[in-house]
Amino acid sequence: MRWPWQTVETRSAQSFIALASLPSAGWGSHDASALMRDGYAGNAIAYRCVRMIAEAAASIPLTTNDEDVGALLARPSPDEAGRVLLERLYGDLQITGNAWAEAVTLAGEAAPKGLFGLRADTIRPQTNSEGGLIGWAVRKRRGERIIYREADGWSPVLHLKLYHPSDSVMGLSPLAAARKALDLHNGAAAWAKALIENAARPSGALVYDGEGAGLTPSQFDRLKEELESAHSGAANAGRPLLLDGGLDWKPMSLSPAEMDFAGTRHAAAREISLAFGVPPMLLGIPGDNTYATYKEANLAFWRLTVLPLVHKVADALSVWLSGRFDDVEVRPDLEDVPAFSGERDALWARLEAASFLTTEEKRALAGLSQ
Structure with a gap:
């Protein structure tokens, strides 16, 4: 059975009406280069979401129990501060679902002396015949270089990734999950631009x-x-x-469907921000806001999106650097984060009112050193 809109139907010459076959929708690619081009560099909503998450997460300082590791994280390379490297890693995670950092070790030394971010669109995994990861291929201007694990099993490359249910090596980015909404938003913008270019009217x-x-x-x-x-x-x-x-x-005149393009763009923008975990209220997207105030939306953004990401990266750094330093623990320092100041004030007020606790117990509950 064939549906009526799958074939071309031509009426009589008096009516001049024809039904043409509908074109199938085409969606963009999910590879790293396409997501960078169409998402981060080609869509204002996605760009702002990535910047907000990366800058907010990088603003949370990382502390450690090892002085050498602390100095390495604060100044990972001669030309780059630690916050810049972290911002790059957080941004790559949002755009491609993967982020890589390479540890550079001087000859004759075991501990790394520098950390360098690797471009996400230049990395591909090297696997064996059984599909196991054995190294990373880094594309250069001419050819590529392969980074393998060292003799003791430690990898000079830190691979951060977001969970992917069907891939054990590579991660899944929020942009890939919101790809259809991204294409809708970009397509609606292209339609509006074409309308302006064609006499600014239908x-x-x-x-x-x-x-x-x-x-x-x-x-x-x-x-x-x-x-x-x-x-x-x-x-x-x-x-x-x-x-x-x-x-x-x-x-x-414009049809009702064409007039609804603005609503379609706002709906697509809300779906993009939902994939990133950024409340639409923070982006100025009109529509139904689920938060009563901007302050609540901002706190939810920090608590539900930024903080889990920072903890994830801190734990990964702890495990990775422990392979070259002794029992490293990297953790975020939330004391100077303005978004959590209200929660800290409430905690201190409860501790101050708890007369059954000693001063040492109160300091321990507040996360302060003895």
């Missing part, structure tokens, strides 16, 4: 009311060229159209 129809069979091919070509050169584009909006030879202009 097009119309030229109706031939003259006698005879219609316009000759030369007349048709001349009319088409005149319309494109003198009556298309935002600069020509409102220019009067001089018609002769039995031609009449019939303007066409």
